Amino acid sequence: MQHDEIQQIFLLECDEGLDLAERALLACKDGNEDAEAINSIFRAVHSIKGGAGAFGFTLLQSFTHKFETVLQQVRDGDKPLTPALLATLIRAFDVLTDHVSAIKGQVDAPSDGAISTELEAIAESDGSDAVQAAPLDPVTPNVAEEATDEEGDIDFDDLLAGLGAAEPVVGGHVLHLRPTMRALDNGSDPLLLIRELNSLGATVRTVDLSGLPDLDNFEPEGAYISWEIDVPASVSRATIEEIFDFVGEACGISIHVAGEEPRFTDVPVRSAAPTMPMVETAAAPVAAKAPTPAPAPVSAAIEAPKAVEAISVSAAPEAPATGPATQSSGNAGPVPTIRVDLDRLDRLVDTVGELVITQSMLAQRLSGAGVAAEDELSQLEYLTRELQDCAMALRAQPIRSVFSRVPRIVRELEAETGKRVMLTVEGEATELDKTVIERIGEPLTHLIRNAIDHGLERVEDRIAAGKAAEGSVRLSAEQRGGHILINVADDGRGIDRARVLQKAIDRKIVTGDARLTDEEIDNLIFAPGFSTAEQVSNISGRGVGLDVVKQAIQGLGGRVSISSEPGKGTTFSLSLPLTLAIADGMIVSCGGETLILPLNNVVESLQAKPDDLKRLSPTQHVINVRGSFLPVVPLTSSLGIGKTGAGYDKSVLIVVETESFGQIAIQVDAIQDQRQVVIKSLETNFRPITGIGGATILGDGRIALIVDVEALAAAAHSPRELDLAA
Amino acid sequence: MSIKLPAVIDRRAVPGLAVEISDTLAKGSHLQLDGSAVRQMGQIGLQLLLSAFKTAHGRDARIVISQPSAAILNAAKLSGTLDLLGLESTHAA
Incomplete structure (x- = not known):
């Protein structure tokens, strides 16, 4: 897939993310905030940030980073979601929407200085200022995060109970995540990816600190930690990969089924603990796992040296988060979708339109030849209509x-x-x-x-x-x-x-x-x-x-x-x-031509009596229709397609409703039929013609022009000729 | 000796903090990092703390993080480094 195609997908996903985030924000505004709503907003902003970084949209990435920081604090329960803070988040969302529009080239990049400053101030505040006051309702923290609070009163029961239980999840995936030295560029943070995984029930199995330097050689821009992460079987591989969709080359990853060899090794995968690189130390023996020290007050001034040399660490499994984890499980996931190039879709719709016409022609030809194939033709017509409905539905969007x-x-x-x-x-x-x-x-x-x-x-x-x-x-x-x-x-x-x-x-x-x-x-x-x-x-x-x-x-x-x-x-x-490709039409004949009047304009048809007609000028007449005088518009002279074969008393007047000029009566020779027609654009296939809205192909293969009733009415009210008459 | 960690341990804070911790370790063998004020810490901050522990070990010194905030604990917990940072005992305390 080309870079542009991937970027296009990113832009589409931006729209989807913004849609979800806005709905979640509005739910919060309506008093329906909960952990999942906040998570939805966070995930959307986080994904956009990731993609922005991958594609070099630095302004967008910078802004989303500030937005995400505040959202993370709300999600973690560090900041209560007050009405004032929610208002700020909504304004930030609007600016984010503008940023996304800007990278699409639709608008200039927004001025985000004020809201950025506001977000930064909130991020750095201690939660006691006015903006933070009066929470709407407590936001239930994610299960993965709710174990801690400011006083260090930590509920690690589940964590400690799981220590040492670092066997791969049966049937799950093992993800090797190795951030590159670019992983922390522009505010990116692999920990957020782990948090995303964690919300799906994933747990860190081992940590690789082999590349970690000491403070004298420490570069703030560097990413020095790699992880091996167990992901539950309930999480599909696609879901895992989705999290890394827009990380680009900032993180090397490989995924394989627990208990099996990695299927692909585009990223070097570190194997079992004994061969894991170790933090350099000459003094301490290498341990496969950090020994758990005896409990000691953390406030004690000095503790025994920690076994930091051991880089293969069993992380404490945590209770899988509710909500997202269950939503992401295979069978309960969203309906699979596929993105299709619009040109291909339009070609399909166009071809189906041709098929409808061909089917109609075939039916007419067989009927004319006296071939009895009613059942087959009926079935063909039914299937063709079904196919047409399906094709049109592909273009339909909510x-x-x-x-x-x-x-x-x-x-x-x-x-x-x-x-x-x-x-x-x-x-x-x-x-x-x-x-x-x-x-x-x-x-x-x-x-x-x-x-x-x-x-x-x-x-x-x-x-x-x-x-x-x-x-x-x-x-x-x-x-x-x-x-x-x-x-x-x-x-x-x-x-x-x-x-x-x-x-x-x-x-x-x-x-x-x-x-x-x-x-x-x-x-x-x-x-x-x-x-x-x-x-x-x-x-x-x-x-x-x-x-x-x-x-x-x-x-x-x-x-x-x-x-x-x-x-x-x-x-x-x-x-x-519902669609612009098909219309119900009234097929009329006029001056030897067959024309289509859009049925949604047609009010009624009349056989005029001589007394109903009043002459305004040699070429202008009106007809009295139940007390209202409507201008009579002869289709032949209006479109310059020859003379009508019948006088007013023998022709048919079709009353049509127009938006701009009310009702007019169009004079035609006869009504032939009424049916759905497939509209072909004259602009695309020929050139625009005033008075003609398009064309269609009839069952007998002839082309019929579709009358633009509005233009016809406009011409009737102004003394000018239509293009076709020229 | 003690260093109070700032509220935000990000790219801007880390260079100065790395120097301060390194210098303090050079002056003594025991260092307490007060983590009570930390409200925002990602991988950059996490790496700094782990590097500090590694440096201390290389210099036969000791570091302890006292009063770790939720931000520190969350980062350590997520990354699987609670015990490397000596924070698993917080629960026991």
């Missing part, structure tokens, strides 16, 4: 990756606005196409900002209105049929429709005598340039945003709608397609 950004946005907005927000997130596991996931972040961010900045009242106003001081913002996602519904709801003041309407009139978005429904007034906030913010702020109110949100959602084939109740709040609802 929306969690987008939702996970929201808590930070809320925290920042709380700080900027002084408002208090209770964020509720639901449906994080809901899956969407990867492309939709990638493009939904910005619009969603804006809606959250809008909800807090415009939707929620200030604390004093909420209290005056008899509401809780803390405003509520609820973010949810759920699948509804072939769409995903995302709601951003607040319990704020609701849309001030009188103010919105007046602003729209002032900006000449609507005329002064316009009579609009509540829904239409609400939708004015999506008009380009509309803003009701009294002051321009960093958050919103620059007159850009919600119109961009609408465009972005439409660009994804989705819709956005609003419901609002004065004094009770506003809900923005985003309806998004």
Whole structure:
């Protein structure tokens, strides 16, 4: 594997680690802190630090080192997790997230001076200052660490009971860990790796001090200790290797099954104790194991010389830690996953799309030839659809990756606005196409900002209105049929429709005598340039945003709608397609061509009566549909694909809903069919054409263009020709 | 003779500490390292203490760590060096 590929894996694991850490931090904030939550944060930060060191991201490594130090103290019980300390950890997490974004090249490296200083001060404090005061709840220390306290009141019963019992764990692994002279660079510490192993129930079996110099030759940068560590059978080899994923060449390791010879010896493995190198000494006899001295008060001024010359030491086995050890056991582990290059995945999806088309063509050809193969064709169609669903599912990702950004946005907005927000997130596991996931972040961010900045009242106003001081913002996602519904709801003041309407009139978005429904007034906030913010702020109110949100959602084939109740709040609802590769389409014929209308735009189809049509100009007509006059758009002339073969009275009018221009009636010659179509991009395969959203291949092998209904409506409202007509 | 170990035994603290311990050992055969204030110690600090014990042994001197803090005990316990540092007897005390 190439360096870049490994680095890419590291970056992905950074994201995963940050996700886990944030969830654990938020759990702590919600009062659900426990040892595992703290361990989760620590492990994530530790892993990122390790990888940062391996890949030379020194700024990231330096920061994570400071962050990790404080986390370690919390984990060890040296620092109580007070609300103030938790707030600091959350801020440090945000900066860490920025650091990770910086190494991805997405942003500049953050300025971390202030938070670094804060972390260092906390690390060096004795735990008695204000930040440390008033712990939330005692954090249960890890079993491996809970044996000690400041007064030296140590519970070593289990430790002493295990002395001398250094036989390899039956069926377990033996890990040889030999840090190189670079192992302590940039704040790295192999002891943290051992701690990680220890949390899985591993115990040090022997210690190799052969390279340890005396003080006169001691270099602080040097790593002089190696270990032989017994790892329980419940821990998989993959789990062990994962711990060392990003250590790089800083530590040589080899792993073999206890009782067997090492399978690989990329690192020289020191064998049994008698051949172990010894600390140099001319006076003391070599001992295979340090003798245990008679108990003596440690406060005694002088003790007998210790048998430091013995470098093969039986370490005291400890009780395996709960939680992580059981989680890492083979059968109870996470579902195995494999990372696949996205290009390969897209090629698979594309090929499956071709298969669907070919299957459809085959069915049509056989049917035309009178071949009776209904069972086989039915089975082939079923299997093809199954394969297609499976292929599309490969591109699906949980929306969690987008939702996970929201808590930070809320925290920042709380700080900027002084408002208090209770964020509720639901449906994080809901899956969407990867492309939709990638493009939904910005619009969603804006809606959250809008909800807090415009939707929620200030604390004093909420209290005056008899509401809780803390405003509520609820973010949810759920699948509804072939769409995903995302709601951003607040319990704020609701849309001030009188103010919105007046602003729209002032900006000449609507005329002064316009009579609009509540829904239409609400939708004015999506008009380009509309803003009701009294002051321009960093958050919103620059007159850009919600119109961009609408465009972005439409660009994804989705819709956005609003419901609002004065004094009770506003809900923005985003309806998004599950995938961008397949759509339900209405197949129509027009001027000798076959075209596709996206079914999610279609409202109804009509056979127009002459009395229903009104002529506005030689080329413009409207139709009266139950009292509403809709512009009639002949598809032939709009797209320049020839003349329609029928008059209005003989053609079919298809009423479609558009986001920007409401409903229009598209005139076609006839409706042929309704079916799922595989969308082929014109941008990728040809060039973008206004009025055409893509193309598909029909069952008979012909190509059919997919109409871009929004562009068609826009053209109907402005006297210009579409590209295709040119 | 006694040396009070600092709160943080890291790369910055170790060079001075190594010299101080070495010099103190040169002046006498008994040295007590007061570990009560140590709150942060990783492999660097651990190595320093082990090297100090080795140096003392080579000079026929003795070192004892008194009042070892949780940080010291944790590091020694994790690394399997409790008895090398004379800390296993802490429990007995």
